[in-house]
Amino acid sequence: MSVDIRTNSVKPIRNTFAHLARRFGDKPASRYQEIAYDVQSEVNFHYKPLWDPDGEIYDKRRTAITMADWYALKDPRQFYYGSYTTTRAKQQDALDRQLDFAEKRDLLRQLPEEVRAQIVFALLPLRHYEWGANMNNCFISAYGYGTAITQAAIMATTDRLGMAQHISRIGLLVDGNSGESLTRGRALWIDDPAWQGLRRRIERLFVTRDWFEVMVAQNLALDGLVYPFFFQQFDKHIAASHGTGLSTLTDYLLRWHEETAKWVDATVKTAAAENEQNRAAIVGWFLAWREAGIDALKPIAERVLGDAAEAALGAVAAQLDARAAKLGLKV
Amino acid sequence: MAADGDLKPIKKLSLKENYALLTRGLGWEPTYEKKEEIFRTIDFEGIKIHDWEKWEDPFRLTMDAYWKYQGEKERKLYAIIDAFQQNNGQFNVTDARYVQALKLFLNGIVGLEYASHRGFNILGREFPGVGPRIAAQMQAIDELRHATTQIHAISHYNRFFEGMADFPHQFDRVWYLSIPKSFFEDAVSSGPFEFIVAISFAFEYVLTNLAFMPWMSGAAFNGDMSTVSFGFSAQSDEARHMTLGIEVIKFLLEQDPDNVPLVQKWIDKWFWRGYRLLALLATMMDYMLPKRVMSWSEAWTIYYEENGGALFADLARYGIRPPKYADVTIKEKQRVSHEMWSIFYSVRNAVGFPVWLPSAEEMDWFSEKYPDTFDRYYRPRFEHWRELEEKGTPFTNMTLPQLCQVCQWPCIYTEPDDPTEFVHRETEYQGETFHFCSDGCKDIFCNEPEKYVHAWLPVHQIYQGNCFPEGADPTAPDFNPLVAALQYMGIKPGVDGGLMSQHVDASRWEQWTSRPANLHEGAITQAVRKTT
Amino acid sequence: MSNIQPVFIALQANNDTLPIIEAICSDNPQAQVNEYPAMVKINCPGRMVIRRSSVEERMGRDFDLRELQINLISLAGEVDESEDEFVLFWKA
Numbered sequence: 011m012s013v014d015i016r017t018n019s020v021k022p023i024r025n026t027f028a029h030l031a032r033r034f035g036d037k038p039a040s041r042y043q044e045i046a047y048d049v050q051s052e053v054n055f056h057y058k059p060l061w062d063p064d065g066e067i068y069d070k071r072r073t074a075i076t077m078a079d080w081y082a083l084k085d086p087r088q089f090y091y092g093s094y095t096t097t098r099a100k101q102q103d104a105l106d107r108q109l110d111f112a113e114k115r116d117l118l119r120q121l122p123e124e125v126r127a128q129i130v131f132a133l134l135p136l137r138h139y140e141w142g143a144n145m146n147n148c149f150i151s152a153y154g155y156g157t158a159i160t161q162a163a164i165m166a167t168t169d170r171l172g173m174a175q176h177i178s179r180i181g182l183l184v185d186g187n188s189g190e191s192l193t194r195g196r197a198l199w200i201d202d203p204a205w206q207g208l209r210r211r212i213e214r215l216f217v218t219r220d221w222f223e224v225m226v227a228q229n230l231a232l233d234g235l236v237y238p239f240f241f242q243q244f245d246k247h248i249a250a251s252h253g254t255g256l257s258t259l260t261d262y263l264l265r266w267h268e269e270t271a272k273w274v275d276a277t278v279k280t281a282a283a284e285n286e287q288n289r290a291a292i293v294g295w296f297l298a299w300r301e302a303g304i305d306a307l308k309p310i311a312e313r314v315l316g317d318a319a320e321a322a323l324g325a326v327a328a329q330l331d332a333r334a335a336k337l338g339l340k341v
Numbered sequence: 342m343a344a345d346g347d348l349k350p351i352k353k354l355s356l357k358e359n360y361a362l363l364t365r366g367l368g369w370e371p372t373y374e375k376k377e378e379i380f381r382t383i384d385f386e387g388i389k390i391h392d393w394e395k396w397e398d399p400f401r402l403t404m405d406a407y408w409k410y411q412g413e414k415e416r417k418l419y420a421i422i423d424a425f426q427q428n429n430g431q432f433n434v435t436d437a438r439y440v441q442a443l444k445l446f447l448n449g450i451v452g453l454e455y456a457s458h459r460g461f462n463i464l465g466r467e468f469p470g471v472g473p474r475i476a477a478q479m480q481a482i483d484e485l486r487h488a489t490t491q492i493h494a495i496s497h498y499n500r501f502f503e504g505m506a507d508f509p510h511q512f513d514r515v516w517y518l519s520i521p522k523s524f525f526e527d528a529v530s531s532g533p534f535e536f537i538v539a540i541s542f543a544f545e546y547v548l549t550n551l552a553f554m555p556w557m558s559g560a561a562f563n564g565d566m567s568t569v570s571f572g573f574s575a576q577s578d579e580a581r582h583m584t585l586g587i588e589v590i591k592f593l594l595e596q597d598p599d600n601v602p603l604v605q606k607w608i609d610k611w612f613w614r615g616y617r618l619l620a621l622l623a624t625m626m627d628y629m630l631p632k633r634v635m636s637w638s639e640a641w642t643i644y645y646e647e648n649g650g651a652l653f654a655d656l657a658r659y660g661i662r663p664p665k666y667a668d669v670t671i672k673e674k675q676r677v678s679h680e681m682w683s684i685f686y687s688v689r690n691a692v693g694f695p696v697w698l699p700s701a702e703e704m705d706w707f708s709e710k711y712p713d714t715f716d717r718y719y720r721p722r723f724e725h726w727r728e729l730e731e732k733g734t735p736f737t738n739m740t741l742p743q744l745c746q747v748c749q750w751p752c753i754y755t756e757p758d759d760p761t762e763f764v765h766r767e768t769e770y771q772g773e774t775f776h777f778c779s780d781g782c783k784d785i786f787c788n789e790p791e792k793y794v795h796a797w798l799p800v801h802q803i804y805q806g807n808c809f810p811e812g813a814d815p816t817a818p819d820f821n822p823l824v825a826a827l828q829y830m831g832i833k834p835g836v837d838g839g840l841m842s843q844h845v846d847a848s849r850w851e852q853w854t855s856r857p858a859n860l861h862e863g864a865i866t867q868a869v870r871k872t873t
Numbered sequence: 874m875s876n877i878q879p880v881f882i883a884l885q886a887n888n889d890t891l892p893i894i895e896a897i898c899s900d901n902p903q904a905q906v907n908e909y910p911a912m913v914k915i916n917c918p919g920r921m922v923i924r925r926s927s928v929e930e931r932m933g934r935d936f937d938l939r940e941l942q943i944n945l946i947s948l949a950g951e952v953d954e955s956e957d958e959f960v961l962f963w964k965a
Contacts, residue, residue, distance in 0.1 A: 020429065020853050022500035028507040028831075044496055045489040048509045049455050054797045056523045057530040061382040061463075067529050068459070091486040092415040092493075099412030102405045119348055141367040145466060148478060152462035157455065164462060164482045171475060172404035175363040182362060187352045189362050196366055213373040356956050399952045402939075410942045417943070550947050554883060554912065557946075561911035569911055573885050577945040584952050634909060648949050651878030655951075655963045 033081075042088035047081050049157040072153045073222040074291050075281050080156035082284070086276045087269065094165050098172070105262050109179060117255035118183040125252055126184050132244050132314045133260075134181050134195025135205050139236065140174035142212035146228040153221045162273055166229070169270065173263060180259050204313050207306030208236075211299075222281065223295045229274040231299035234330040237267040239307055243322040247315055271333075279337040293339050300330065360401035368471040380469045386532040389597035393470025396592055399584045407479060411486070418490060418574045425567040426497045435563040435631040437502070437850035437858040438841060441694040442629035443568065444504045445621065447495045448693060449521045452512035454488035456525035457540060464533050473592075476585050477537075483578040487571075494571040501853075502846050504693050507831040514808070514830040515693060516741070516799035520749045523796060524618045528611075530792075534593065535607050541586035543611030543664075547652065549579055551644035552622045559630045587652075594659040601660050610788070612664035613781035617748035620677050624685065627678035627707070628699065631860040636710035641674040666781040672757045675714040679707075683722065684753050687738040691827060693837045695844035698727050700861035718760050735840065739823065741800045745778035746793055747785045752778045770794065880921050880950030880961040883914040890944045892931035893923065900927050912946055921950070923959040 024031070026039040029048045055066045065071065070080070077083070089097070112118060118126065144167055151163035181191035198205050211232065218224050241264040248256050282289045304327055311319035354362065371379055383390075424430070434440065461481035468474045499505040512518050528539045557572030593600045623637040635643075645667075653663040682696075689696045699707065704723060707715040726736045742751030756762040766777040770790040777783040786793045802808050806815060809825040827834050841847055842865050847858035851866040864870050882897070884890040890913065897915055898904050904917045915921070928936045938959045950961035 020432075020501075023503075023849075024500055024506060027496070027499060027505075029509055031506075041489075041493055044492045045485075049451065049488060049492075050459075051452060051456070051509075051513050051522070051526075053513050054519070054522075054802075056519075056526045056797050057792050057795050059530040060385065060532050060792075061530075067526055091482070091489045092419055095408050095412040095415050098408040102408050106405070113351065116348055116351075119351075137367060138369060141471075144478075145474075148462060148466040148474075148481075151481065152459065152466045160459065160462065161485050164458070164465075164478070164485060167462075167465065167478055168404060168407070168482055171478065172408070174367055175403050175405065178363045182354075186349065187354055187362075192362060192366065196369070200369055210373040213371045213379070216371065216379040217374045356954070400954065406939055410939060413943055550949070554909075554914070554947055558909040558912050573911065573946050576947050577942055580945050580948045581942075583948070587951060647879065648881070651880070651949065651963060654878050658964070 040088065041092070042085075042090050045090050046084060046088075046158045046161065050155075050160070068155060070155050072155070073220045075222040075284075075288050077281065077284055077288075081158050082280050083156065083159050083277050085158065085162045086272050089162065089165055091161075098169075101262070101266075105176070108258050108262070109183070112183055112255065112259060115255075117258075118180070119186055121184075121252055121255070125248065128314060129184055129248065129256060130181065130191045130194050131198060132240060132310070133177055134191050135199035135202075135208075136236070136240065137174045137177045137181070137192070137195055138199040139208060139212060140170050140177060142215070143228055143233070144168075144170035144174065146212075146215050146224050150221045150225055159277070162277075166270060166273070169266065173266065176259075176262065180256075183259070204309040207309060211302050211306050214302075222292075225274070226278060226292055226295040227299035229270070230278055230334075231296055231330070232303045233267065233274075234271075234333060235300070235303040235307055235326055237264065238326045238329055239311065239322065241267070243311075243326060244314055247318070247322075275333070275337055278339075282338045289338065296334060296339050300327070300334075356401060360398070360403055363403050364398075364471060364475065366471075368469075376469070380467055382463075382467050382533055383469065386534050387603060388534040388593060388600055390469075390593075391596055393468075393473065395595070396470050396472035397588060398472050398476060399588055400581055402479065402581075414574050414577065415486075415490075418570050419493075421570040422494055422497075422567055425494075430566055431498050431501055432854050433564045433566075436856065436860040437844075437846045438629070438697065438860065439563045439565065439631050440498060440502050440846065441504075441696075441841070442625045443495055443498055443565075444502075444694045445625060445629075446568070447491065447499075447505050448508045448511045448515065449518050449621065451488050451491050451508060452518075453521050453525045454484050454491060456522075456529055458482075458484035458488065460525070460529040460536050460540060463529070464537060467533050473589075476588075480541075480578075480582050480585060483582065486578065487575045490571040490575060494567040497567065501849070503833075503844075504837045504846075510831045511693060514799075515832065516744075516803070516830065517692065519797065519799050520621065521618060523749050524614060527614065527792075534603075537586075537589050538593070538604055538607040539611040539614075541582060542590050543608055544615045545579060546583045546586035546590075547612060547645070547649055547664075548615045548619060549576075549583075550648065551640050552619055553579070554644070555635050555640045556622060556626055559626060559632075559634045562632050562634050563630060590656065590661075591659075594656075594661065598660075605661055606788070608661065609665040610785050613666055613779075614748065614785065616670050617750060617778075617782070620681050620750065623678040624681040628682040633706070636707075637678045638674045638710060641670065646671065665784070666779075669757045669779070669781065673754070675711050676718070676755060676760055679711070679715065679719040680753055680755065683719070684742065684751055686726070687736060688742070689840065690737065690739065690834070690838045691741065691823065691832070693830075693832045695837075695839050695841040695846065697841040697859060697862070698723050698730065703861055714760060730840070741803060741823075743776055744798050744800050745782050746775040746796055746798065747782035748778060749796070749798060750778055752776060754778045877918040878963045879916045879918055880948070880963060881914055881916045882921065882923075882948045882961060883912055883946040884941075885944045885946060886911055886913045887944065893928055893941070893944075895931050896927035897921065897923055900924050917961075920960065920962040922961075925957050 025036045030039040030043055033047060050068055059065060059067055147163050147167040147170055151160045151167055154160050154163055178192055181195060185191040199209055215224055215227055241260045245257050245260050278292060282292045304323060307323060311323050315322050458481050461477045461484060464477035465474055465481050468477060495505065512522060528536050531539065553572055553576050557569050557576065560572060561569040590604065593604055627637050685692060686696045704720055729736050742753065745752055752765060754764050756764050764779055766780060766783040767774050768783060768787060775786060777786065803826045808829045809815065810828045813825045814820060824834050832838065836845060841859055848866050850858040851864060851868040855869055857864045857869055884893060894906065894913055898906065901917050901921050904915050904921060907914045925936055925938050938954060941959060948961055950963055953960045
């Protein structure tokens with residue numbers, strides 16, 4: 011039905027929702043703002059959660075961090091579900107072409123056996139690291155406070171599943187779809203002494219109850235070491251003698267990390283700047299998990315880089331420290 | 342591994358193999374921390390799971406495919422929403438009366454979608470198996486999608502109509518919105534297995550088709566392309582969720598025979614709780630859509646009695662029977678929307694949207710669709726109320742109603758076998774008397790009284806003086822507690838409720854469109870009278 | 874209980890779903906099509922199959938059954954999905 015309306019003369023009676031007008035004034039709000047702010051219930055809860063009888067369903071006390079306004083923890087990428095999925099779909103489309111190319115040219119299968127073994131040793135256990143990171147981000151989205159943080163965290167959760175599956179695909183390109191490399195990667199993760207430090211830390215995070223500590227530990231400290239180490243340092247090491255076949259596939263992970271780091275950094279920086287207690291707690295967590303991360307990576311680095319391990323890890327740690335300094339975490 | 346230079350052709354993977362390789366085996370048995378410390382909430386309900394690997398993923402969706410298909414759906418949806426906004430599509434809907442239903446949607450449903458997101462986040466973290474955890478995580482982000490797209494689809498209406506601007510504030514405070522709020526908080530505050538049976542099975546599988554398919558088709562019929570687009574797009578995610586719902590039930594029932602009575606208890610509880618929640622949709626379908634696709638009674642027959650019948654026939658092999666009090670829902674299907682609309686009409690000054698009486702033509706439609714009840718019980722009431730309106734003394738009730746301790750509806754339902762007798766059930770717990778709208782709700786209370794005594798019942802809270810805006814002075818001589826309570830809820834007295842014919846949405850609509858604000862009544866302003 | 878309990882699939886009524894609906898009707902002689910505003914609901918007793926090859930034939934291009942998701946509104950029945958077939962069924 012087409013209607014003849016003098017629509018040009020019709021002026022809206024308001025430009026946005028009242029809760030957004032109170033924050034930003036009565037002007038059209040972005041689609042990000044419409045979902046990110048205030049949608050979570052705040053008051054008048056009905057029942058005590060059977061899984062936490064002393065708490066409320068949504069409870070600010072599930073972290074030591076305090077915020078006058080939890081909606082200060084906004085996502086600089088301004089992802090809402092639609093922009094998130096269409097962005098990922100586009101990236102995946104480009105990645106699919108890379109994967110297709112690598113498969114058709116047998117880019118990874120053609121590498122010498124010891125190089126393939128190195129790739130399997132260094133990268134395939136990371137499937138499980140990603141699965142652990144998936145669980146830790148889901149913890150944040152389950153128990154965090156406010157729409158802004160839970161929506162970004164569930165996107166990070168599904169991202170980590172996507173990264174685990176992407177690493178699996180790299181494995182399948184190495185083993186020609188037999189799945190042997192995945193089995194091997196899993197055995198390494200579970201039993202190989204070099205990998206136990208990292209697995210132990212991930213399991214430690216599974217029992218860490220403060221969701222903001224999990225945020226700092228997983229998304230800043232551990233990822234801030236793991237991603238540059240494997241996808242820059244290790245990748246450089248392979249590329250130096252065997253070309254960039256692998257790099258075309260790991261570049262995606264690196265770029266995903268850079269993008270997500272914007273959200274992680276903004277969240278940590280804002281919370282640390284809120285008050286001195288927050289800053290002290292975050293610095294404490296950061297230092298402890300940074301140490302733990304370096305400690306965990308050492309044996310893996312020695313196995314894959316030999317004499318170059320120390321320099322590589324040093325470079326990675328320096329990069330992380332510089333990033334932390336920018337977030338106001340004086341180290 | 343293949344030797345250099347002698348590569349066998351790569352084996353082509355089927356969808357199932359690809360999913361299995363990419364997903365299975367991601368999890369591992371922890372050894373550095375105790376499993377019961379990692380998964381702390383899966384034991385207390387008494388459900389026994391022996392092998393999480395027995396879980397089957399019906400859709401086998403890897404993240405790349407998820408992003409691809411969901412991204413495609415979102416592109417289509419936002420293209421429509423953009424076009425709708427650019428063309429002022431809000432004026433293409435049937436009338437301003439239709440828009441009132443959207444207020445219930447935005448104020449009452451968005452909060453549920455978000456709560457559902459949180460509930461599935463918990464499952465996505467707490468289930469020990471990889472398959473169920475992924476399924477829960479995908480649903481968690483889907484539910485976030487639904488909250489998001491609902492806000493975006495309705496956002497434009499908010500710029501032209503009253504009563505939607507403060508939806509998060511209202512969801513937490515308005516007396517009848519505690520019905521949906523308490524429903525989902527009941528589920529989220531339960532253990533993970535009860536939550537998934539409640540939401541994935543009892544609510545999504547058994548009940549949501551009934552709500553969304555006829556309702557969204559109704560939105561299309563009334564020209565609301567924005568709402569129908571998000572509705573159908575959301576419902577396509579529901580198709581996955583419902584499949585999860587049935588998978589969950591089969592998995593729980595197959596894991597251990599001891600799970601059967603627990604699951605049955607939850608099906609009984611959540612079927613009834615969900616059914617009561619849907620009374621809101623029954624009312625929207627029958628009374629608020631200017632052009633109707635089908636009646637609530639017809640929808641209940643198709644989507645519960647026929648499709649639900651097929652489902653429970655399938656589950657009989659596990660020893661599961663249809664939900665308790667399903668027979669009552671069938672007896673009530675000829676009454677529930679009429680009883681609901683009567684209560685909204687009579688307390689219209691305390692609700693966030695205006696109401697109206699059905700026109701003569703609409704009453705004829707009801708007579709046809711509700712042959713056993715409408716002419717006998719409801720037509721005389723509405724005709725009497727219309728006479729009072731015409732005399733300028735419309736019937737109104739300023740006393741806030743007694744609420745049911747469980748579903749939180751006013752206790753206005755009638756006896757299953759006698760539509761003229763109000764149901765009133767009560768019980769004592771720890772020296773206090775609690776009231777219920779039905780045997781179904783009373784049973785739910787009696788199974789878990791320690792939970793339901795905590796219910797935040799708005800009418801009780803208002804009378805206890807807990808619902809006044811900040812800075813209100815109850816000792817002031819001109820203090821009106823009801824007005825103060827409405828302000829607390831975010832309802833503007835004199836603007837938001839009342840009669841449609843006197844409402845500002847109606848007069849604006851007629852000025853803007855030159856069409857009657859209520860399709861079924863004559864114009865109320867000169868703006869239309871001049872042009873028609 | 875015999876396997877005659879109805880399964881159904883509901884699709885958005887648009888240009889993309891026309892060939893899918895035709896394919897369903899041709900592969901499931903017992904299918905019964907109900908049209909509603911903006912929606913088509915197809916019921917079938919016991920079992921309904923959507924064949925990729927039948928859809929492709931009518932669509933004139935490759936079709937991935939997962940594309941069903943884009944225009945799907947709802948369904949009833951258990952699901953079994955492979956590259957070639959999307960099946961809805963009741964076991965009872």
